[in-house]
Amino acid sequence: xxxxxxxxxxxxxxxxxxxxxxxxxxxxxxxxxxxxxxxxxxxxxxxxxxxxxxxxxxxxxxxxxxxxxxxxxxxxxxxxxxxxxxxxxxxxxxxxxxxxxxxxxxxxxxxxxxxxxxxx
Amino acid sequence: xxxxxxxxxxxxxxxxxxxxxxxxxxxxxxxxxxxxxxxxxxxxxxxxxxxxxxxxxxxxxxxxxxxxxxxxxxxxxxxxxxxxxxxxxxxxxxxxxxxxxxxxxxxxxxxxxxxxxx
Numbered sequence: 001x002x003x004x005x006x007x008x009x010x011x012x013x014x015x016x017x018x019x020x021x022x023x024x025x026x027x028x029x030x031x032x033x034x035x036x037x038x039x040x041x042x043x044x045x046x047x048x049x050x051x052x053x054x055x056x057x058x059x060x061x062x063x064x065x066x067x068x069x070x071x072x073x074x075x076x077x078x079x080x081x082x083x084x085x086x087x088x089x090x091x092x093x094x095x096x097x098x099x100x101x102x103x104x105x106x107x108x109x110x111x112x113x114x115x116x117x118x119x120x
Numbered sequence: 121x122x123x124x125x126x127x128x129x130x131x132x133x134x135x136x137x138x139x140x141x142x143x144x145x146x147x148x149x150x151x152x153x154x155x156x157x158x159x160x161x162x163x164x165x166x167x168x169x170x171x172x173x174x175x176x177x178x179x180x181x182x183x184x185x186x187x188x189x190x191x192x193x194x195x196x197x198x199x200x201x202x203x204x205x206x207x208x209x210x211x212x213x214x215x216x217x218x219x220x221x222x223x224x225x226x227x228x229x230x231x232x233x234x235x236x237x238x
Contacts, residue, residue, distance in 0.1 A: 043211060045229035091163060108227060110163045
């Protein structure tokens with residue numbers, strides 16, 4: 001079975017600084033997706049960034065980027081130029097891409113989350 | 121696009137009563153919907169996966185007779201907590217996917233429903 005581990009329960013960063021959130025996972029599959037989700041106090045889950053396992057290039061979305069190390073099964077999230085609105089719980093998630101539907105009906109497996117505080 | 125709504129956003133009920141939570145995909149057809157439960161300061165735990173027109177697949181340890189899931193149409197899934205008890209108090213979140221017709225098969229999340237059982 002696949003597992004996702006986030007070893008940092010809480011992190012803090014100064015506004016405008018850079019912070020990296022860690023995530024490791026375990027799987028025997030070769031085809032999968034990795035995600036970072038943000039859950040602000042409103043509790044609405046927001047997709048921050050995704051990475052396809054077959055892609056070697058690290059995904060980037062504006063101030064958010066990942067460091068995907070497939071051999072090490074590591075998937076960290078870097079937030080640059082941190083803003084007050086980045087304060088939230090961040091979840092790393094895994095989803096298998098196996099299956100005839102490209103993994104559409106496969107479940108997300110979440111890590112335990114990292115609570116990020118942004119100091120003004 | 122790809123908006124998922126949940127109703128109600130919060131509900132308080134007495135112990136022993138049943139509560140129904142609706143999850144709707146507003147602007148797309150959801151081939152598959154997922155129901156999660158989240159306790160305070162904890163991660164999301166998948167309860168069940170439901171495909172339109174078929175029975176839900178429950179995760180191990182989830183009581184299917186207590187948490188009834190119905191996915192009657194491509195835009196609506198319901199979760200009914202039967203004979204609710206205080207330990208069922210939690211935050212329930214649904215998500216929906218459009219299937220493989222779009223890239224990445226992303227899951228779109230609803231805003232959640234807070235259930236409090238007195």
